[in-house]
Amino acid sequence: MEDSKMDQFLTHWRYINRHLREGRLANEDKKITRLQWILLRHVGRSGQCTMGSLADHFNVSMSTVSQMIDRLEKWGYARRVASARDGRVKMVSLTEKGEEIIKEAKTAYLQQLSNGLSQFSEAEQELFIGFLQRLAENLKVSKGDHQTDKKA
Secondary structure, eight states: OOHHHHHHHHHHHHHHHHHHHHTSSOGGGTTSOHHHHHHHHHHHHHSOEEHHHHHHHHTOOHHHHHHHHHHHHHTTSEEEEEOSSOTTSEEEEEOHHHHHHHHHHHHHHHHHHHHHHTTSOHHHHHHHHHHHHHHHHHHHHHHHHHHHHHHO
16 A cells, blocks of 8 residues: 555544544543543453553553552542452452443443444445455454464
8 A cells, every 4th residue: 555545544543543532531531541541441341450460451560550540549430449369469440430431431432433424325334334344354364464474
């Protein structure tokens, strides 16, 4: 692909991602950083995580995770409790407020995406989805080829 086409693609792709990301949170919750948001989603999907597993997953220090969880606890989105098996281990989970912000953000994200896609006709939507599927498949094949090359 030509560099100019790649630049155009990346410019539009980044704009779409940024636009959808920025619209996720309610005004009072703008103080949440992107990493804090990703951490909340990860904890929400996992149910409960140890502080150590969060540090490992996000490749940050325990003190960084601790500071992030401190803020999220202060704002009422997360809670830390001692593990039942080992009191030295702290488990992190979402509060009701944390679960609610995840739900609200997902709803807002899907609504924004729906608003954008609704401007296309049914046929255009099907074509667009088809192109995205092909791109995903091409990337999978490309990734598989690179892994094979590395083994050789």
